[in-house]
Amino acid sequence: MKCTSIALAAAAALALAACGGNDIGDNANAGNNSNSGANANALPQLGAATPGTLAGTCAALAAKLSYANTVFTTVTDVPAGTLTVAGKPIAEHCLIQGNMNQRVSSVDGKTYAIGFEMRLPLAWNGRFFYQANGGLDGNVVTATGEIGGGGPTNDALNMGFAVISSDAGHSAAQNPLFGLDPQARVDYGYNAVATLTPMARQVIKLAYGKEPDRSYFDGCSNGGRHAMVAAARSSAQYDGIIAGDPGFHLPKAAIGEMWSAQQLAKVATATTSNGLPDITTGFTAAERQMVASKILARCDALDGASDGLIEDIKACQANFSLANDVPTCTNDVRDGTCLTTAQKDAIGNVFSGARNSAGAALYASFPYDAGLGQGWSAWKQSNSITLDPAAAAFTFTTPPQSAAVLSQLSAYALNFSMDNDAPKIFATGGVYTESSWSFMTPPDETDLSALKQRGAKLIVYHGTSDPVFSSNDTTDWYQRLTAANGGDASNFARLYTVAGMNHCSGGPSADQFDMLTPMIAWVEQGKAPDSVIATARDASSASPNADVPSSWGAGRTRPLCPYPKVARYKGGDIDSASSFACS
Structure with a gap:
């Protein structure tokens, strides 16, 4: 979703040399059409x-x-x-x-x-x-x-x-x-x-x-x-x-962002000025760095080189276990060298992807990888309650939410229902004859x-x-x-x-x-x-x-x-x- 605040860009495409509709x-x-000659396919x-x-x-x-x-x-x-x-x-x-x-x-x-x-x-x-x-x-x-x-x-x-x-x-x-x-x-x-x-x-x-x-x-x-x-x-x-x-x-990914915010809110240790959970405290920078190091320890060499890059990302998912490879905090004392049992559940849910109460996937899972720094945090612990909820509320939900939601996006994100709100990306009604799933994908x-x-x-x-x-x-x-x-x-x-x-x-x-x-x-x-x-x-x-x-x-x-x-x-x-x- 890149923009100055949501996401970046790069892709290219090509048109016909002849005027409008010519094939x-x-x-x-x-040039030469390779359908002729030896290879008809x-x-x-x-x-x-x-x-x-x-x-x-x-x-x-x-x-x-x-x-x-x-x-x-x-x-x-x-x-x-x-x-x-x-x-x-x-x-x-x-x-x-x-x-x-x-x-x-x-x-x-x-x-x-x-x-x-x-x-x-x-x-x-x-x-x-x-x-x-x-x-x-x-x-x-x-x-x-x-x-x-x-x-x-x-x-x-x-x-x-x-x-x-x-x-x-x-x-x-x-x-x-x-x-x-x-x-x-x-x-x-x-x-x-x-x-x-x-x-x-x-x-x-x-x-x-x-x-x-x-x-x-x-x-x-x-x-x-x-x-x-x-x-x-x-x-x-x-x-x-x-x-x-x-x-x-994108509509499903926006739901996934709010799902992540909800999981991290469960293990937050502080609140923000508006009284909501401070999700940055659910998974701190020190804890993210520690988990990244554990992922590298299990996966870095799978491509033949211990170089800080996990090229064989598929093999990594089979080799790394959040439950087993990251230390569990003793007496739930968090010092950046471990995760509590509740944190492992919450962070595991973040990587497993959004689901409704019946366990049906609402968006894809994410691979465990080493890039858990500021760029990761900016999306999972900031944009997930400030930017993505705005897209979900007004562009991807049918009918759109009241403009009043704009002043309470964090609350909207943390209270978004995976059972009742998520299906609205497929809805139509009144003047909204195309669902967001139809016009976005x-x-x-x-x-x-x-x-x-x-x-x-x-x-x-x-x-x-x-x-x-x-x-x-x-x-x-x-x-x-x-x-x-x-x-x-x-x-x-x-x-x-x-x-x-x-x-x-x-x-x-x-x-x-x-x-x-x-x-x-x-x-x-x-x-x-x-x-x-x-x-x-x-x-x-x-x-x-x-x-x-x-x-x-x-x-x-x-x-x-x-x-x-x-x-x-x-x-x-x-x-x-x-x-x-x-x-």
């Missing part, structure tokens, strides 16, 4: 994008811009160096800002529109990039084309892409109460992407004299959810889609046949220490996708888990990586990414990650392996990716 056979740049091979140049000036483009129900409020030149990425100046480009479908809600009387921003480089690489933003959206983030991971060293705009970002149909001032308006819910869920995409392609055609040869879609957290939804709903428009730590079951998440048969590709990555969207949920999806594709989906969709990484970045991990460059090679050259190199942002990094242990060597790298393969140590420099093999 791949009409695309002059489609091979997928189409899309051709490479060809570059172009902005035709005229931004001012000249402004005079030509026109699209139904759209107001272009700003069209201006941005000089080289105005924006930078990793200290490098971004080249001169044209900034376009505007909004679509402005209206006054008949439900709450507020004015809504789909706000957007496009940035068009003078020297264009022939590609379009949809930058899906995180959290509850509501902000038009600078359209630089974030490409995921921590401390990125490049972005899509700097690489020559035409980039768009949007607020998904509501403003920051309307968060989270936009959920009172049924159309704003649908825009946030999927309609903003569907509405903006053809407009953006038309603007690009006016600017460069042709539509994009290739179109990519990228986002992390809720942006990853947008990406997963686009893979199903907008498969004809995007050829390469990158979904990071995807909250594609892919319509059929394991049927990506339309994307596949076009020759388009999907890359998903997920941190195994993500505390809000479970990597277990994503690996379960990938297993089901694999089953739906005859036991192997790797010719069009690949999943990469990131050991120790929290939500989209951070944690004791190698979290700096570029999924976009290998995605382009896969889509346009047929070179499937057998692994992606990730770097740990230690103290010597331009953007250090405080969670990287000082004991790790400078510039440590690791291969991110396509699931279910695991990075296993084969000998050599413990800090070099070349010392590991995916197997």
Whole structure:
């Protein structure tokens, strides 16, 4: 659910080179179709994008811009160096800002529109990039084309892409109460992407004299959810889609967050100023560090190297036992070196995932991993009672709660009924004709046949220490996708888990990586990414990650392996990716 406060972003997607609804056979740049020849089961091979140049000036483009129900409020030149990425100046480009479908809600009387921003480089690489933003959206983030991971060293705009970002149909001032308006819910869920995409392609055609040869879609957290939804709903428009730590079951994950808060409240030792349990005292920083050390003791070497990274996360779950491997406090005296029996029950429930009173799972379980630091705590012990309840109350519950709940979100979270309130994510009623489960999730998440048969590709990555969207949920999806594709989906969709990484970045991990460059090679050259190199942002990094242990060597790298393969140590420099093999 990333935003400045809820979650982060990174994923990419690709469109046809021909004008609106033309299929791949009409695309002059489609390249050789590998369905012909020896392998009749091979997928189409899309051709490479060809570059172009902005035709005229931004001012000249402004005079030509026109699209139904759209107001272009700003069209201006941005000089080289105005924006930078990793200290490098971004080249001169044209900034376009505007909004679509402005209206006054008949439900709450507020004015809504789909706000957007496009940035068009003078020297264009022939590609379009949809930058899906995180959290509850509501902000038009600078359209630089974030490409995921921590401390990125490049972005899509700097690489020559035409980039768009949007607020998904509501403003920051309307968060989270936009959920009172049924159309704003649908825009946030999927309609903003569907509405903006053809407009953006038309603007690009006016600017460069042709539509994009290739179109990519990228986002992390809720942006990853947008990406997963686009893979199903907008498969004809995007050829390469990158979904990071995807909250594609976001309504259930919000329930899971409140479940976690309720469990930690049971073992809290203090109260807050409003008289509610202080859930940060249910599992302190010292206790989290202690548990992480016990997990590492049991699991670190399972991949062949004792290096602070648990690559074989599946084997770890079979080897680690919270009950047996963590000391139990004597006489319930908590000193940071043990957990009480009640704490073990509560924390075990957090990792087991939300359930109702009948024991039915309401969200996925979470794997035990070493990333139990501040990033983990921020979600489980803060956002779980301040941010997620807002999404659940107003956007995911039908009918939405009264606005008065906004002033008592912690109480709402701690009293949320897993039996009576949780089912409301599937409800409809009155003006709310689509349930949150309908507008937030892919319509059929394991049927990506339309994307596949076009020759388009999907890359998903997920941190195994993500505390809000479970990597277990994503690996379960990938297993089901694999089953739906005859036991192997790797010719069009690949999943990469990131050991120790929290939500989209951070944690004791190698979290700096570029999924976009290998995605382009896969889509346009047929070179499937057998692994992606990730770097740990230690103290010597331009953007250090405080969670990287000082004991790790400078510039440590690791291969991110396509699931279910695991990075296993084969000998050599413990800090070099070349010392590991995916197997």
